[in-house]
Amino acid sequence: MEAGVACNFNCPTWVESSENFARKSTGSLLFGRISKHGHRVRVAASAQFPLQTSSNRQRWASFELSCSSFNNLSASTLETGSVRAPYDEALMLKKKSLEVEPYLNGQSIYLVGLMGSGKTTVGKILSHELGYSFYDSDALIEQEVDGISVAEIFKCHGESFFRKKETEILQKLSSKKQLVVSTGGGAVVRDENWDYMQKKGIIVWLDVPLEALARRIAAVGTHSRPLLHYEHGDPYTKALKRLSYLLEQRGKNYAKANARVSSEAIASKLGYRDVSELTPTEIAIEALNQIEGYLKEEGGMAIAEL
Ligand SMILES: Nc1ncnc2c1ncn2[C@@H]1O[C@H](COP(=O)(O)OP(=O)(O)O)[C@@H](O)[C@H]1O
Ligand SMILES: O=C(O)C1=C[C@@H](OP(=O)(O)O)[C@@H](O)[C@H](O)C1
Secondary structure, eight states: OOHHOOOOOOHHHHHOHHHHHHHHSEEEEEEEETTSOOEEEEEEEEEESSSSBBBBBBBEEEEEEEEETTTTOEEEEEEEEEEEEOOHHHHHHHHHHHHHHHHHHHHEEEEESSTTHHHHHHHHHHHHHHHHHEHHHHHHHHHTTTTTHHHHHHHHHHHHHHHHHHHHHHHHHTTOSSEEEEEEEETTTHHHHHHHHHHHEEEEEEOHHHHHHHHHHHOOSSSTTTGGOOOOOSSSHHHHHHHHHHHHHHHHTTSSSSEEEEEEHHHHHTOOSSGGGHHHHHHHHHHHHHHHHHHHHHHHHGGGOO
8 A cells, every 4th residue: 555655655756846845945745645456545744945955956855655544643754855846036136135134114215336237237137126216326327418428427517526426316215115226336436425325224235256157247348437447457357457446445344234135255155166157136035135134133114204
């Protein structure tokens, strides 16, 4: 009887086809069956999904399958082992945002970090998931200055003009709630910008290793980032040199953020060899984790009187 049940129960298929089960960290399933000899049996399965993932985005689940007759509750174990289960980052993001959203209480999220750290990319994902409005402060400045690019603004009007506009934009946004704002990499330098961002917002630092930033910037070119125009060499070297300097200047400012999202820490938690394996969605999930931690630990819910 037990062998018959074990054969009919294809555990890997079950785990992979059960969406609800696969996205939880633990789960169990109980159901009855009538064997071909007419015996009624009870089958129980339980599984554990550890946080760790392997680099090809599969989660390992360990399972135990046991069976007992209905009138005898002592179960005998049929099978134990581990199977690969799909790792659905979109579902994890949705679940996390539903968890964090009530704690946020409408507070805006301001993403800070060096150029190329993913503020725009991750910001769009977060805003979509939370149902918040997305703003890119650089894009708003460009709109205000006759639609010319940030690079042209630096060239025609100078950096201090740009910084003044940046502060004005942050001031305008500071009265609004339920925003995700991708700030420019230099927004953290002016104290007044912090006052505006903190008024109804949480400040989140996307901390990405310099080499990864330089690789990303080199891939798209340095033309749109005027602060890199002063350097010589190929795009990667130019970006790495300038970013190292900027991090020295601004590191202490970024570190004042309410929450820090370290790409290196996420990659190591997920078992990846390099931060380049991280997807923007995985970074968005970690941003929500860090925001949740901040709100719970620091009583951040009380910050915004909305
Ligand atoms: N997690 C990521 N992995 C790989 N490339 C990324 C990641 N996040 C962003 N990028 C890429 O890096 C570049 C800069 O990203 P962006 O979101 O514009 O950064 P920022 O707004 O901080 O300057 C873009 O080409 C983007 O597609
Ligand atoms: O680091 C900086 O000072 C800057 C970063 C840029 O924004 P991103 O961080 O979105 O690239 C842009 O605001 C401007 O080129 C200056």
